[in-house]
Amino acid sequence: MDEAQLIKGIQQGDRKSFQILVETYQPMVVNTCLGIVHNQADAEDLAQDVFLEIFRTAEKFRGDSKLSTWLYRIATNRSLNLIRNNKRKRFFQSIEETFTGGRNRSSEISENRADQPDQNMADQQRSDLLHRAIDRLPEKQRIAFTLNKYEELPYQQIAEIMEISLASVESLIHRAKKNLQEQLLDCYKKKCV
Amino acid sequence: MNHKSIHNDLIFYLDNELSVEKRTAVEKHLEECADCRSFLAFLQDGMQVIEKEKNPEVSPFFYTRLSARLEEKEESQVQNQWVQLVQPVFFSLLLVAGIYGGLKLGSNASSPKSDQHVTSSIQMLNDFDAEPVESFLLDEL
Numbered sequence: 257m258d259e260a261q262l263i264k265g266i267q268q269g270d271r272k273s274f275q276i277l278v279e280t281y282q283p284m285v286v287n288t289c290l291g292i293v294h295n296q297a298d299a300e301d302l303a304q305d306v307f308l309e310i311f312r313t314a315e316k317f318r319g320d321s322k323l324s325t326w327l328y329r330i331a332t333n334r335s336l337n338l339i340r341n342n343k344r345k346r347f348f349q350s351i352e353e354t355f356t357g358g359r360n361r362s363s364e365i366s367e368n369r370a371d372q373p374d375q376n377m378a379d380q381q382r383s384d385l386l387h388r389a390i391d392r393l394p395e396k397q398r399i400a401f402t403l404n405k406y407e408e409l410p411y412q413q414i415a416e417i418m419e420i421s422l423a424s425v426e427s428l429i430h431r432a433k434k435n436l437q438e439q440l441l442d443c444y445k446k447k448c449v
Numbered sequence: 450m451n452h453k454s455i456h457n458d459l460i461f462y463l464d465n466e467l468s469v470e471k472r473t474a475v476e477k478h479l480e481e482c483a484d485c486r487s488f489l490a491f492l493q494d495g496m497q498v499i500e501k502e503k504n505p506e507v508s509p510f511f512y513t514r515l516s517a518r519l520e521e522k523e524e525s526q527v528q529n530q531w532v533q534l535v536q537p538v539f540f541s542l543l544l545v546a547g548i549y550g551g552l553k554l555g556s557n558a559s560s561p562k563s564d565q566h567v568t569s570s571i572q573m574l575n576d577f578d579a580e581p582v583e584s585f586l587l588d589e590l
């Protein structure tokens with residue numbers, strides 16, 4: 257079954273077509289979300305939302321761009337939204353903590369740690385460091401960098417997904433790498449890990 | 450080349466994005482400078498995180514979960530349709546009951562106080578007003 261047939265099937269509410277689409281694209285969608293949110297459970301939840309959105313809005317798909325382009329757009333948008341919401345939550349939590357003396361936070365951190373029990377400390381610190389550095393990138397740099405590094409997409413495809421020029425993609429990824437390097441250098445100098 | 454300019458190029462060196470000249474210069478400096486070599490290793494370890502974590506094994510129950518969520522949604526949509534159908538009927542009945550109750554209450558309350566003539570005229574007025582409204586709503590049902 258090709259892309260157009262799959263979409264047509266889904267537009268008619270055919271579950272089998274939907275299942276084929278999900279099974280074909282789930283690694284790609286989960287991986288993209290993971291590159292932005294850095295947590296597999298969150299990435300899988302987001303990927304589910306992405307596919308539900310596809311099922312609900314399939315009739316809007318005109319086929320003038322590739323199905324993967326559409327999926328990447330929804331996946332990156334939803335991932336950024338989750339990060340924004342978490343930031344907002346953390347902001348209100350920090351306000352709450354100034355009143356409660358920070359009792360609620362320790363449990364959350366230990367839960368995160370429990371996700372990867374057999375990873376050694378150095379690995380954990382390294383991945384925390386890189387994730388923090390990626391999180392500090394401006395959103396567009398983060399998206400371009402993630403699509404390039406996690407999904408290994410060529411710049412041209414990233415330009416289509418982000419609806420920007422090829423030169424802009426090159427510049428975004430260049431700046432993203434420079435930013436990451438600066439942050440890692442800063443940490444290296446301060447011996448932060 | 451100094452340390453600073455080397456530090457600025459190392460991530461591009463790792464990604465093989467430097468010109469031949471720059472690349473050669475970086476390699477020459479690295480041979481001589483332990484600190485830059487050490488930062489290169491640090492940077493490489495950091496970027497390696499991506500290679501290690503990307504393309505994870507997706508849960509085998511991914512579609513099962515998704516399919517369950519889809520059904521949940523459809524069920525709640527069917528429920529919503531019922532609510533959409535039943536709600537206006539219920540509120541119309543409530544409205545009719547309210548109007549009727551109000552008229553009854555109004556006519557009962559005014560009768561003992563005022564004289565017979567006024568009461569009966571109000572009653573007539575009420576009947577005149579209320580009936581078309583009531584029948585209109587009932588017709589709708």
Ligand SMILES: [Zn+2]
Pocket residue numbers: 451452455478482483484485486
């Ligand atoms: Zn040096």
